[in-house]
Every structure is written in C-alpha cells, then in structure tokens.
Amino acid sequence: MSRRITRATASAALVVLTLGACAPSADSPEPGAAAGEGCDGDAVALDVWSWRTEDVKTYERIFDVFEEANPCITVGFQAHLNTEYDQILRTGLTGSDGPDIAQVRSYGLLQPLVEGGNLEPLDDVVPELAEFDDAALDGARGREDGSVYGVPLATQTIQVWYNTAIFEENGLSEPETWEDFVALNDTLLEAGVTPLAVGARDGWFVPTVHDALTAARYGGADFQQALRDGETDFTDPAYVASIQTLKDLQEYMPDDVTGVAYTDAQVLFTSGQAAMFPGGSYEQAFFQDANPDLELGVFQVPPPPGSAVDHPVTPGYADGNWGLSAATQHPDEARTLLSWLASPEFGQLVADELKQFSPVPGVEYADPLQQEMWDLYQESPAPYLLLVDYRYGDPTGTDLMGQAGQKLFLGDTDAAGAADIVQEGLSAWWTPGE
Amino acid sequence: MSRRRTAALPTPVALLFLLPAAVLFGVFVLYPMATALTYSLFSWRGTAQEAFVGLDNFVALFTTEPYRTELPRAFGHNALLFAGAMAAQNSVGLLLAVLLHQRERFRRLFQVLFTMPYLVSPLVVGYLWSLLLSPLFGPVNALLRAVGLDAVAQPWLGDPDTALWVVVLVTAWQWVGFPLLVYGAALGALDPSTQEAAMLDGAGAAQRFRHVTLPLLTPVIGTVSVLTFIFSMEAFPIPYALGGSSGSPAGATDVMSLLFYRTAFHSGASNAIGVSSAVAIVLFLVIVGVSVAFTRWFRGVERRLT
Numbered sequence: 205m206s207r208r209i210t211r212a213t214a215s216a217a218l219v220v221l222t223l224g225a226c227a228p229s230a231d232s233p234e235p236g237a238a239a240g241e242g243c244d245g246d247a248v249a250l251d252v253w254s255w256r257t258e259d260v261k262t263y264e265r266i267f268d269v270f271e272e273a274n275p276c277i278t279v280g281f282q283a284h285l286n287t288e289y290d291q292i293l294r295t296g297l298t299g300s301d302g303p304d305i306a307q308v309r310s311y312g313l314l315q316p317l318v319e320g321g322n323l324e325p326l327d328d329v330v331p332e333l334a335e336f337d338d339a340a341l342d343g344a345r346g347r348e349d350g351s352v353y354g355v356p357l358a359t360q361t362i363q364v365w366y367n368t369a370i371f372e373e374n375g376l377s378e379p380e381t382w383e384d385f386v387a388l389n390d391t392l393l394e395a396g397v398t399p400l401a402v403g404a405r406d407g408w409f410v411p412t413v414h415d416a417l418t419a420a421r422y423g424g425a426d427f428q429q430a431l432r433d434g435e436t437d438f439t440d441p442a443y444v445a446s447i448q449t450l451k452d453l454q455e456y457m458p459d460d461v462t463g464v465a466y467t468d469a470q471v472l473f474t475s476g477q478a479a480m481f482p483g484g485s486y487e488q489a490f491f492q493d494a495n496p497d498l499e500l501g502v503f504q505v506p507p508p509p510g511s512a513v514d515h516p517v518t519p520g521y522a523d524g525n526w527g528l529s530a531a532t533q534h535p536d537e538a539r540t541l542l543s544w545l546a547s548p549e550f551g552q553l554v555a556d557e558l559k560q561f562s563p564v565p566g567v568e569y570a571d572p573l574q575q576e577m578w579d580l581y582q583e584s585p586a587p588y589l590l591l592v593d594y595r596y597g598d599p600t601g602t603d604l605m606g607q608a609g610q611k612l613f614l615g616d617t618d619a620a621g622a623a624d625i626v627q628e629g630l631s632a633w634w635t636p637g638e
Numbered sequence: 639m640s641r642r643r644t645a646a647l648p649t650p651v652a653l654l655f656l657l658p659a660a661v662l663f664g665v666f667v668l669y670p671m672a673t674a675l676t677y678s679l680f681s682w683r684g685t686a687q688e689a690f691v692g693l694d695n696f697v698a699l700f701t702t703e704p705y706r707t708e709l710p711r712a713f714g715h716n717a718l719l720f721a722g723a724m725a726a727q728n729s730v731g732l733l734l735a736v737l738l739h740q741r742e743r744f745r746r747l748f749q750v751l752f753t754m755p756y757l758v759s760p761l762v763v764g765y766l767w768s769l770l771l772s773p774l775f776g777p778v779n780a781l782l783r784a785v786g787l788d789a790v791a792q793p794w795l796g797d798p799d800t801a802l803w804v805v806v807l808v809t810a811w812q813w814v815g816f817p818l819l820v821y822g823a824a825l826g827a828l829d830p831s832t833q834e835a836a837m838l839d840g841a842g843a844a845q846r847f848r849h850v851t852l853p854l855l856t857p858v859i860g861t862v863s864v865l866t867f868i869f870s871m872e873a874f875p876i877p878y879a880l881g882g883s884s885g886s887p888a889g890a891t892d893v894m895s896l897l898f899y900r901t902a903f904h905s906g907a908s909n910a911i912g913v914s915s916a917v918a919i920v921l922f923l924v925i926v927g928v929s930v931a932f933t934r935w936f937r938g939v940e941r942r943l944t
Contacts, residue, residue, distance in 0.1 A: 405881075597907045598704060610887040616798075
C-alpha cells in the first residue's frame with residue numbers, strides 16, 4: 205500500500221517538472237520543393253510559422269501572390285495552436301527543423317528569442333523598415349541593443365465601440381466633450397440600458413478599458429516619454445487622476461463588475477443590452493459575427509477636465525512581427541520574402557484579406573469603420589502604455605493594473621493605492637528613466 | 639503488506655523485460671525532470687543558457703518581489719484547496735459511497751452519474767461553471783433570486799472572499815466520483831461478517847460505521863488523502879478557467895501552477911526559464927516531502943489500528 209502511494213506520489217509530482225522542461229527536437233529532412241513555372245533551377249522551400257490557425261487558408265492565398273512573383277521560392281505555411289505557439293517556436297528556433305521565418309510576438313514576449321540569439325536583426329536586411337512608423341517598430345525592438353528583430357505585421361487600436369441604433373433611439377450622438385460623454389451615460393442609465401459594457405473579472409481586460417476611457421487624462425504618448433526620461437513614475441498625480449476617472453465611471457458599468465467576464469461584456473454589447481464597449485479594433489469580426497444586424501460606430505473618449513492633453517487620443521500597439529530565424533539555411537530567399545512582407549502589396553493584403561490594420565505605410569481600408577479607426581489613430585496616436593513599455597519583466601504592467609483595477613472596483617483600494625500597486629510592482633524590474 | 643520474492647524469472651531476463659518501460663520512463667520522466675533541475679541552477683538570457691548560478695534562482699524566489707509575496711500566497715491557496723477538497727469532496731464522496739453500498743438497486747447508475755463529470759476536461763468544467771455563475775446571465779443567481787434568496791445571490795467569482803471557495807466546490811463537483819469509486823470498491827471488499835458480528839453485539843448503524851467500517855477503511859482514506867493533496871497542489875485548469883492566469887479577482891485564486899505559468903510563459907523577464915524552473919522544483923519538493931512524510935505517519939496510524 206505505502207509503496208503504491210509513494211510511487212503514485214512520485215509520478216504525479218513529476219508532471220510538474222515535465223512542464224518546466226522542453227527539450228530540443230531532433231532533425232527532420234526538409235520537404236522537397238517543386239519549382240514553380242518560370243524557375244530555371246531548383247526551388248527553395250521556406251518554412252513560415254504562425255499562431256493564426258484560423259487564417260491558414262487566407263495566408264495560403266496571400267503567399268500564392270508572392271510565389272507567383274518569385275517562382276524559385278515556395279512558402280510552406282504552418283500554423284500552431286496560439287496557446288502553445290510560444291513554446292513550440294522556442295523549441296523550433298533552438299533546434300534545426302524550425303521555421304525560416306516565423307510570426308513572433310511583440311514587445312516583452314519577443315525578448316526571450318532576441319536574447320537567446322534565435323532571431324537575426326533586420327535593420328540592414330530589410331531596408332523597407334525605414335519607412336515604418338517608430339511606434340510600430342517599437343514592438344519589434346530588442347530591449348538591450350535597440351535593433352529591429354521583426355517586420356511589424358499588424359496594429360491594434362483601442363477606442364469605444366457604440367451601438368448606433370441605441371444612440372439614435374435615445375437621441376444621442378458621438379460625444380464632443382467630456383460633459384457630453386457623462387451626460388450620454390446618464391441618459392442611457394435612465395433609459396435602463398447599461399452604458400458601458402465592461403467586465404473586470406478577466407484581469408487583462410482592465411488596462412484596456414482604462415486606456416480606452418482615460419488615456420488622454422494622463423497624457424498618452426507625452427506621459428510615456430516622461431516615464432522613459434525618468435521625469436515621473438506611476439504615482440504621478442495625472443496617472444492617479446486617470447485611475448480615479450475610471451473609478452468614477454464604474455457607475456455606468458454593470459453591477460458587480462469584477463464578477464463580469466470579458467465574454468459577458470461582449471454579449472452585453474452584441475445583444476443590445478449595453479450601448480458602448482471600450483475595447484480593441486480586434487473586436488470587430490466577433491461583434492459582426494455574433495450579431496450581423498448590429499450597427500457599429502466608434503469614437504474616442506473626449507479628454508476629461510484637467511487632462512494632460514487637450515484632444516482625445518487613440519491608444520494602439522503593435523501586434524506581432526515577422527522574424528528571421530538565425531538558423532535559416534536560406535538567408536537570401538528569406539530576405540526576399542521579408543522584404544515582400546514589408547511591402548505595400550502585402551500590407552494591402554493584410555487589410556483586405558485578414559481585415560487587420562497593417563503598419564505598412566499607405567495601406568487603405570475598404571471598410572469605412574476600419575478606415576475611421578485607422579484615421580483616428582493616425583491623427584492622435586497614443587501607446588497602450590502598460591502593454592507597450594511594461595511587459596519586459598515579472599510582474600507585467602498589464603497584470604498589475606488588472607489586479608489594481610479589480611481592487612479599485614471592489615473598493616479595496618483608492619486611485620492612489622491602485623497607482624501604488626502598479627508602481628511598486630514594476631519597481632521589481634523597472635526604474636524610471638532606464 | 640509483506641514483500642515476497644518471486645522466482646519465476648532469473649534476474650537478467652527480468653531486467654531485460656523491464657528495459658522498455660525503464661527506457662520510456664527515463665526518456666519521458668527522468669530526463670525532463672533532471673533537465674528542469676539543471677535549468678533552475680543556471681541563469682538564462684531568453685532561450686540561451688548562461689552561467690551556473692547555484693541556488694541563486696531559489697534565493698530570488700524567496701527574497702525578491704513579486705515572488706516573495708506571491709509564492710506564499712499561492713501556496714496558502716493550494717493548502718486551502720486541499721483542506722476544501724478533504725472537507726467538501728472526500729467526505730461527501732465517502733458519504734455517497736456508504737449510502738450507495740447499502741442499496742443494491744441503481745448503485746451502478748448512480749456511480750456512473752457521480753463519476754461522469756470527470757470524463758469532461760477540467761478546463762471545460764471551469765468555463766461551464768464560470769458561465770453558470772455569471773452575475774449577469776448566470777442561472778445560479780437567477781435561481782436564487784427566483785426563490786426569494788436575493789441576499790444569497792453573489793458575484794461568486796468577482797468577490798475575493800468567495801472566489802477560492804468556488805474553485806474548491808467546482809473541483810469537488812468534478813472529482814467527487816473519485817473518492818466515491820475508491821471508497822465504494824473498498825467497502826465492497828470488506829468482510830460482511832464483521833458487520834454481522836457487530837450487529838449481533840447490538841451496535842447501531844452509526845456505531846458500526848464509526849467503530850467497524852471507518853477503521854477498516856483507514857488505509858484507503860490515507861491513499862485518497864495523499865492523492866487529493868497531490869491534485870490540490872497541482873491544480874491548474876479549473877483555477878485558470880475560473881480566474882485567468884493572474885488569479886482574478888485581485889490574486890484571490892492564484893495558485894502555484896498559475897505562478898509557474900505566469901513566470902515561465904507570460905513575463906518578458908530575461909531569466910524566466912531559470913526562475914520558473916525553480917518554482918517547479920520547489921513545488922515538486924513540497925509535494926514529495928509532504929506526501930512521503932504523511933505516508934510514513936499514516937502507516938504508523940494504520941499499525942496502531944490493526
């Protein structure tokens with residue numbers, strides 16, 4: 205009996221350990237590549253990895269365009285489950301049967317690959333990068349050397365979605381001033397509609413809501429720069445005030461907001477029970493799928509009184525890059541593909557086929573709503589601050605704001621206390637000005 | 639239990655037959671385990687292994703933020719999960735097993751019904767319950783309100799005071815079939831003559847359970863307790879489904895595996911592999927240490943009883 209227990213103990217406990225270890229995989233032969241029409245010699249097969257399992261068909265169509273123009277290169281597109289992708293990619297890039305080019309994460313989650321020497325710096329390899337916006341390239345930089353390690357793939361913007369039908373029924377229009385915004389929330393509340401579809405049970409969603417509603421209050425990009433220069437930290441009165449503004453808006457959110465899941469908030473909005481949804485541009489596809497009759501509009505929240513900037517802002521962030529494996533056997537062909545991935549032709553395909561914002565300059569959007577969000581972002585961009593600059597250590601800024609925001613909504617702390625939680629947590633690995 | 643020497647096979651041949659299993663065990667269990675141990679003794683830059691640092695990662699775990707705060711908190715939550723599972727899952731499992739043992743009809747049916755939830759992925763169970771408990775659309779609160787229990791309706795997963803107990807209860811809901819089956823089998827194996835003898839001596843049902851059945855079940859209770867301890871320490875899918883990777887709300891459902899997950903895969907920290915491997919090793923040592931100590935102690939208890 206006792207031996208059985210001991211053995212069961214040992215084997216069950218070992219599961220914990222196997223979680224922690226990932227062994228490099230063995231070699232496997234490169235699949236033979238069939239040369240396209242118009243290619244004289246042998247074609248080179250490039251392996252491209254991605255976490256977008258839902259886009260495999262679309263990506264294959266997109267890469268057909270590239271293969272037609274480059275008959276001597278064939279692209280093998282492989283998608284892995286999003287939740288497992290990072291581990292698979294780490295193993296793939298350290299072994300020898302990994303991809304030549306891979307979708308890699310942005311900002312902090314890119315760093316393990318950069319620091320491990322798994323990716324090639326691209327500053328001199330892809331000249332097209334010089335045309336890209338700095339904010340987009342920030343998502344692809346190595347933290348230590350500042351080099352660019354990826355061609356930016358997509359950008360997400362954060363704003364407020366609204367149900368135009370509900371607005372019309374209640375005689376409301378997009379707010380021009382903070383007073384308008386508060387007044388329309390009051391009107392909706394009186395009409396029995398939940399004004400703001402917010403769920404704070406999922407910690408990651410809280411900082412998104414905070415920036416969607418109050419980024420102008422603390423000053424967006426200016427505040428980011430002040431933090432980078434070491435002139436202030438998160439206990440700054442402007443930042444505390446922005447958190448207080450979030451707390452003030454809690455009355456317009458569902459009751460027991462910390463018990464409301466992010467998906468609950470989505471359902472509240474798509475089912476017409478709530479009028480507005482502060483969230484990312486990436487919601488569009490889901491909103492339209494969930495309720496094809498939903499009439500959508502977007503606006504930027506006007507700056508609250510005392511704001512650090514006098515105009516509304518749209519926070520945004522880079523969402524994924526194309527990285528070049530340091531272990532690739534076909535560097536020349538991979539460079540050709542990367543240059544194409546940085547070209548307006550590919551950017552337009554991202555917009556038209558994948559329905560994402562492409563950071564390639566000059567891309568246009570057929571969907572008017574998408575074009576509107578993009579224009580707003582171009583006019584007054586701001587960083588999605590805690591994701592962009594504060595995911596380079598443990599704990600991450602977004603996790604901290606998630607917890608701090610939950611405590612704030614629960615009444616366990618006030619705005620200053622919430623700002624302290626963020627600042628103290630970050631001070632484990634971050635010093636203002638560094 | 640006595641140890642016997644079997645002479646069926648000469649030792650070299652026996653070893654040969656053991657080889658395939660030993661190789662599999664070595665490759666898939668021992669090797670990763672040893673790797674995790676070595677990972678925790680080095681510093682890392684992303685995916686690249688750097689210098690040997692001895693126990694520095696462990697020291698960091700106990701002396702630097704955020705681990706200094708989060709590690710004991712997570713351990714505390716794991717301990718509560720264990721206590722909760724012992725109270726809510728194993729006692730109910732024992733009760734159900736005894737009740738089912740007493741009736742012949744429908745015993746199988748009920749065993750299957752109670753065991754069913756654990757055929758479902760715990761992640762699915764977690765998401766299901768998070769839908770059921772939603773303060774907006776969840777039927778649980780709607781039901782409570784419908785029968786006039788408005789005061790009892792709670793934002794179950796949104797309140798730090800209730801969230802962890804929800805995790806305990808959902809876990810119990812899924813796993814109650816496990817103690818039920820084990821105790822059921824043990825009850826079936828008991829010699830009915832002991833019951834009859836007690837009955838002849840005039841012992842009532844409660845007395846028979848307390849003084850005859852329970853002592854005879856002691857070894858099984860020990861096994862179930864140790865396994866429950868291991869499951870509770872390793873809890874991941876249900877806490878993850880109910881509270882996300884950061885243990886919402888405000889860290890109230892954070893457990894060791896979530897801490898490991900965040901440290902390993904969620905942070906952009908340079909030394910993530912080193913520190914997270916240290917977390918895994920600490921968890922491993924606690925599980926093995928407590929389990930072995932408990933088993934030793936329990937063996938003593940058994941001996942005194944028999």
